[in-house]
Structure formats: C-alpha cells, structure tokens
Amino acid sequence: MTSAPDRAGALRRDAGNPLRDRRSLFTIPEGTVYLDGNSLGAIPRAVPGRVAQVLTEEWGTSLISAWNSADWIGLPARVGAKVGRLLGLPADTVWVSDSTSVSLFKTMVAACRLRPGRDVVVVERATFPTDGYIAASVARMLGLELRWADSDDLTASLDDRVALACLTHVDFRTGAAFDLPAVTAAVHEVGALMLWDLCHTAGAVPVDLVGPGVDFAVGCSYKYLNGGPGSPAFMYAAPRHHDALDQPLSGWMGHARPFDMELGYEPVRGVGRLASGTPPVIALSALEAALEVFDGVDPADLRATSLSLTDYFIELLDARLGAEVEVLTPRGHDRRGSQVSLRHQHAYGVVQALIARGVVGDFRPPDVARFGFAPLYITHADVYDAVEHLVQVVRDREFLREQYAVRNPVT
C-alpha cells in the first residue's frame, strides 16, 4: 500500500476499538479481507472443538442417553436463551430449531391466528425473497390477501384489515434499516401484529424489541451470529402471546408431554410450543459454541464499532472514488445496518475482481455490490485495504475482464 499515513490512521482506530480483542476468537484466513459476514459469518475458534466433543464424547460414548446426560433436549431453549440475552429479550421467549423459511411460516401463521377476522398480511416489495414466498403461502392457506408494501411509504398499506405486518429490519440489498419503534407503533396503531425479520440485524445492530412491544421476530444465525452454513434460525414470541400461540408445524417436540406419545396434540406452555421435530443437535451445538464470542460484549460497543467501520468505509470511498460508485446505504446512522452496498453497472464484475484480490463481498441482483462489516472481527485496517483494492478495480476497469463476467450459481 502506498498511502502509509492513511493506513496508520486505520490502525489507530483499531487500537481504540473496545472490541479489538474479539477477532482472535475467530479463524480468518491469512490474506483475506472478509466482508461477507452478512452472508456467512466467519468460524469462531470454539466451534470445531465443541462439535468434536458432541460427536465423539456425547454421541459416540453416551449414545441415546446423551439426550439427558448432555441435555441435548434442552438445546433449542438453551441456545434460544443465549440469543435472547444478546437481543435483550426476556427469559424463555426465544426458540431455535428450524430454517428461517420454516420459522417464518410458523410465526406468520401463529400471528395471523391471533387476529381472526382480519384478512390481510403485509410484506414489503424489497424483502428477502423467502419472506415474500412464505407469506404468499401463508396467505393462501389461511385465505388471506397478501399485500405488498413500499418500504418508503409503509403506512399506506396499513388499515384495519391487516392481521400481520412482516418486515425486514435491515434490507438485505441496501443495508437500510427501518425505524423499528416507529414502524411497530404504526402497525399496532391499526390493531395488527408486528413480525420483524432480524436476519441482517442480530449480532451486529442492537435493537429494542421489548419497549416497542414487538410481537414476533425471526432471524437467521449464520450471518452475524456465526452459527455456520445453514445453522438454524431463532424465533421470538412476546410472552403475552404464549398462551394463545397456535402454530401449524405442530410436531411432537411441541407437545406438553412428548414422550407420553399421546394421540392428541396438547401444546406445551410457553415458547416451546414453537418446536416441531427432533432438534438438530449437531447444528445447535455448533451455534451454542459460536455464540460464546458475544459473552461479555456490550451491545453499545457492537453498534459503535459497526458504525465506525461503515463510516470509515464510506469516508474512504468518498475520498478515493467520489462519484464513481454510488453508496446505496443510508449515510444517517439511524437508518444504517452493518453493511454498505454500492450500486455499480458492473457490480458482479467488481465483486469478482475483488474476490480475486482477497476482498470478499458479494453481489445481489441487479447491480448491487454488498460489503458486510461484522464488528467482532473486521478491522479498520481491513476497511482501508478493501478500499485500496476497490480503487484499483474501478480505476483499471478490472471488472470487465473476461474471467469475471460469468455468474456463479451462488455468490
């Protein structure tokens, strides 16, 4: 790098970061600037050892009795409690078991059933696809209307027919965040329930769900929670809804007495009635170990570091590239998640050229390059280096090179 003074500035910022010691809890490949933790978080060092223990000691030695002796049966609630503490939620309100799509289906149906007589489900046009697809299925099965809202004028879609609004707190493409308390209040104002998708929030953008009285939340655990590829999602249900919770994937693990093997379904009391099948023990154990990186982290520090990283990225972009790239992500802190998205005509090529240089972001159609800043392991030096590479990719028009023109099936 040529601009030595600037990189020294990055290092000074890192030295002042209260979370600077956390990076050593992760394995980050040498020479990689990993700005894709908003798609798949890096692996916490504690994970392989914990998983090996589950396989070799628990499954291998205790076999079936590990359901009790290693408390496998307690994993969905135990991991849920760990996620809940990170999100500032009350005890016994979070459950972890299935994929995000499946978790959305369960909570959406349960929410709609709490508002009988109302016949509209609201989702936003910019939502992550699975939220819309699942909402469409829920609407079809419950005989409701699916209403698509525009994120810049949500209130236009709200009226007293709405049973549920399901919105994504941080937009996966742009990194823009909704004003969660205000939107929740507007949804409650018309008597509807509020389900927040926290996939791009949990682990990077602290939010208060209790104050605004959010009804439900779902979030994935393989992004900023670093649970590993395809790790199970979490579901939150406000305590006031627990007794009436009526979810459609009523498998045996949500029964009041699953091992009595009764013919009729009697749901357990509490958030555990969001359970369906046998819990995925290996994945839950990996996630439980992964969440240890948050032990003792002050959520305010998480947010401050995240904003410092994204501020610095935007500042360097402005200084080095000016109008050559368009920053899609809001510049105001109150509307920004933990990623910065750039719009560029050749966004796919830009991302591929950066990956070839060891700077990993990702592409989202049609023209967005995304860069996620996981506050526990991304440094200001990473940010500095990433921008230096981006400058070269843009100045030399590397994104036009032939090898970067073909779309991968997954990026």
Place this chain on the structure above:
Amino acid sequence: MTSAPDRAGALRRDAGNPLRDRRSLFTIPEGTVYLDGNSLGAIPRAVPGRVAQVLTEEWGTSLISAWNSADWIGLPARVGAKVGRLLGLPADTVWVSDSTSVSLFKTMVAACRLRPGRDVVVVERATFPTDGYIAASVARMLGLELRWADSDDLTASLDDRVALACLTHVDFRTGAAFDLPAVTAAVHEVGALMLWDLCHTAGAVPVDLVGPGVDFAVGCSYKYLNGGPGSPAFMYAAPRHHDALDQPLSGWMGHARPFDMELGYEPVRGVGRLASGTPPVIALSALEAALEVFDGVDPADLRATSLSLTDYFIELLDARLGAEVEVLTPRGHDRRGSQVSLRHQHAYGVVQALIARGVVGDFRPPDVARFGFAPLYITHADVYDAVEHLVQVVRDREFLREQYAVRNPVT
C-alpha cells in the same frame, strides 16, 4: 456367562454373517450392547473427520465460497441420491433438508393438493405421534377431515373421499410392518395417494416403493441411517408427481432461480421444489459421511442379517423366559421390522435395569420395552448377552428396584 455352548453358537452365527466386517465402521462403546439404534443409530467412524473437514477446511478456509467450491448447495440432492440408492429409488427423487415433522407437513400438503375435491386424510391410531399431530394440522389448514384408521382393518377407513393415506411402515412400538404393496394397492384402489413413513424402515428393512407405485415417502435419518442426533429427514416423491408438486413451505431454496431474488415464487422443476430454507450443511455432511457404511451392502444381506438377529433374540427369549415376557412383534418374517418389542407390566424398570447392566434398549408407554437390531453393527453375541442379562433382570425382579422406578424425561 455360564452357557458357554450357546454363546459359541452365537459366535458361529456371527462368523457366517456376510455383514460381519461392517461393525468396525462404527464406534460402539466397550461393554455396551446397543439395542437402541432404532432410536439413535451409533456413530460411523467416518463422521467426526468429515465434519471437522467441513468446519476447518471448508467453512474455516473457503468461507462463503464453499457453497460452490465444496458444493454445499448440492448437499440436499446429493445426500438424497445416496438415500435413494439405498432404497432402490430412481435418480432425482429424494430430497433431504428438514426434520421429519416438517417433511411430513410438506409432503402431506403437496399430496392432498394433488387430489382436489377429496376431503379426508387417513392416519392410523398406532402411528408415531408426530404423524398424527401434523396430519391434524394439515387437515385443519386445508379444510379436510382427519380419519383415524385401525391398523388391523385399514380398508374400513378407505373410500372415495380419501385424498391421502399416511401410514408408518414399521410400527414404532411393536415393530410390526404393514404389507406395503397390498396396503398401497388398497389405497390406490379408492383413488387416494399413499405416503409411507419409513422412519423405522430405512437402513434396516429393504422395501420396494417403485413396484407398488408409492406416491410419497418420508423417513428420519438418525435411526438405522446413523446420521446423528436430530439429523434431517428424507422425502421421496414419485417422478410422476414432480411437475404438479405444490408444497407449502415454499422457501427460496425451492425457487427455480433462488439467487435471482425474484419477488414471485416460481418453483424449480423436479424434487428440488420440496426444498425450503438454506440447507443445514453441517448436519447434511455428517449424514453424507454416515451413509458410507452402506456402500456396497446388498439389501438382501441387510434383511437377512436383521431377521437372523431378531429370530435369534425371540428364540432365546422363548427358551430362557417362556411366558414371562410377551413378544409383541410379529413372529412372521413378512410382518416384522428390525426391532423386537416386549410387553411387560414393569417395562420401564426392565429397560432401566438393563441399561444399568450395559444393555441399551428403550421404553415406550404404556408397557413396552423395545430392542432394535441394526444389522450393520449388532452381533449375535450381543443378542446372546442381552438375553442373559434380561433373564437375570426378570428372574431377580431387578425392575422393582427403587432406582429404576423414576421416569426420565427422555429414554
């Protein structure tokens, strides 16, 4: 052991077992006779190494790019293909992703939607609880009637109102197997579709699903398939149904072009439309490695060894205990799965006393002691030893001892 000649007979049977070398592919704790592989299979030795590779090399080194480079995205189909080969199914007909409960919901709804105008779903009273609970939810959501059938007179429950019959091939309590071709024919005779639950079948009881034209099947992978605690279930859909398959957990991974992130759901062609959320990579990788123990196994040998083990168990029980225990499992080979269940007034105490002696079976309410015989790792010597212990437990009435009287939450 005192009856040396008998145990020698067990060892002779083991020496003639064509699958005798397979046991070395598993880790079985020293001193344990593990007859609970019908609840949680033992761990194949290949699993810890493969999982460590996924964590450390793939996730740890390749990060997000492992979705392509390690073909994580191909896991549900690849593992499905491996299960499909074991079950003698055509290519591209099996998908592995979610829990058994969730998989049942998806296939049940898809099946009922293939029979519009019919308004009854049939399940049997003796079914595993989750099948009945999920069927009740499906019936409720689709506006159908749930009809409970008696397993000894199934045809009485079949008429031209029936859209779907969902039956468990091998009963989890008794180990009794339905005559799969005959039942399937009877269900088809009234124009209904047939969904078989193969949880206690796959990996131990070879079945032909293609000949009888079975429509759908679902089975868990943590019993005789040894995928590990809570490993994902498999779903089979007959190719003739693929084009019209319309399942309710329509998450983004079942979309024709998931990474185009389109607003509308257009399902992919083929069995992949049974996909919902992001695949559980760690669990699928463990299962993929676990399934290697079946490589090169002739299904006929699997069945022959299973029957030899259960025959031997019943033979020894008859000889040593006579009428002191009741064998619930059918004695006829054509109606027997790969377990033997005993009815005993103190079944819970019997199982606990045996576990204390290193013989692991399990209890199912109200009065059943179950013993599963996984043909790849259970030996006739295990069977012999188990019966010797059982004889002592029964003769000395060990099951009445105070420490065996309290029910565990999970057995």
